[in-house]
Amino acid sequence: MNTKSLDLIQAGSGELAPLSPNGLWPVKRRNGSRGGPARWSSFGGAGALISVGYMDPGNWATALGSGAKYGYAFLSVVIAASLMGLLLQWLASRVGVATGRDLAQLCRERYGVRTTIALWIACEIAIIACDVGEVIGSAVALQLLLGVSLTVGVLLSAVGACVMLALQSRGQGSLQAAISALIFFVGVCFVVEVALANPSWHGVLAGVAPPAALLRDAGMIWLCAGMLGATVMPHNLYLHSALVKRHASLSDDQSASNAMKAVNMDTFMSLGFAFLVNAALLIVAAAVFHASGHYEVSDLAEAHRLIVPLVGSKWAGVLFAGALLACGLNATVTGTMAGQVVMEGFLRLKCARWTRAIFTRVCAIGPALLAVSLAGEHGSNQLLIVSQVVLNVQLPLAVIPLVRFGSDPGLMGIFRVKGVSLALAWICVGITLILNAALLWQMAVAL
Helix, strand or coil: CCCCHHHHECCCCEEEEECCCCCECCCCCCCCCCCCCCCHHHHCCCCHHHHHHHHCCHHHHHHHHHHHHHHHHHHHHHHHHHHHHHHHHHHHHHHHHHHCHHHHHHHHHHHCHHHHHHHHHHHHHHHHHHHHHHHHHHHHHHHHHHCCCCHHHHHHHHHHHHHHHEEEEEEHHHHHHHHHHHHHHHHHHHHHHHHHHHHHHHHHHCCCCCCCCCCCCCCHHHHHHHHHHHCCCCHHHHHHHHHHHHHHCCHHHHHHHHHHHHHHHHHHHHHHHHHHHHHHHHHHHHHHHHHHCCCCHHHHCHHHHHHHHHHCCCCHHHHHHHHHHEEEEEEEEHHHHHHHHHHHHHHCCCCCCHHHHHHHHHHHHHHHHHHHHHHHHHHHHHHHHHHHHHHHHHHHHHHHHHHHHHHHHHHHHHHHHCCHHHHHHHHHHHHHHHHHHHHHHHHHHHC
């Protein structure tokens, strides 16, 4: 075999295809092309799926609680968390496109067995914690819309998950269309909610500046940790790198660079929309609850009961509950997909999406039913916020490997992250560690 043949590997179609410039992945020809750039439209979709996680019921609980108690002051935290999320999702997608492997696969390849197992367990805990939030949020929405008990709502949420996943049997396009429609519906709902709430835009602008008591107030630290965990979810980083790694099959650095630009555009637009939804939710809570003296509103059902008389429109309550249900259903799909990614990446263990959905839902329904039976609605909401704090505690275990891989020249080649981007990424790591340390210190003092 000559030297040129040694540089070829067997492609899936039976033809020989060259390795990529850094030798990490095979080049798969698209539609018979000779390594030319793919259509820009083929790079969309991943950002929309990732943005679903930025609008799940956990975000609702933290945004409502912070808006009601502190007014517009926490808008700065929403902005900071969204920018951190945007940077880290950008880094995750860059790693996926440059290496052709997702974050879980890279952890398995580059760490020992014990570390790999520990990271997998931590990620599974994060996914289950997130699913707890989705179960509770969907249950509350169903209670508000249908008048059923929270216990029935928890069980019905499992049915809703099955319905969403059943759409995939009709083709991936059906599922994507349903998710996109629900995202659009959520956006419309919040446009109307903000218009009905009539917020103080002067107060909104003032909320861009961080409050001076942010690291001194135990309640602020708790909500800040929950908001960061609800926004920058660790398993979203694993999922994003997996969704875009197929673009690594482009044949040259220029094509890969174009792919990254297209993926970045998709990510920025989708997460920008998610930021607007989260900001709108906090603004509504500040304008409706904080402005009227209802500072302790943190329960989703209580917020629904109060929003109608305070706003003066029955549609405010309907849109609130409908958007909450849409967010819960959408998050179910991405949570299941993330579970598949981490299980296959860390353990090389493949399972059907139905199996994965049943596993996470069973693990989440137990705590949700227990909280509902013991403490009612208040207990379910507290569990919702606790689940987001758990996500924040787990976040460094995903972010630190991500930053290390993204800045590794041997792994990333010319696409490695450096300079200002790398410094900002490590600052994000430092913020999560400091916030977790402050949170644990506050908890220790309280005990």
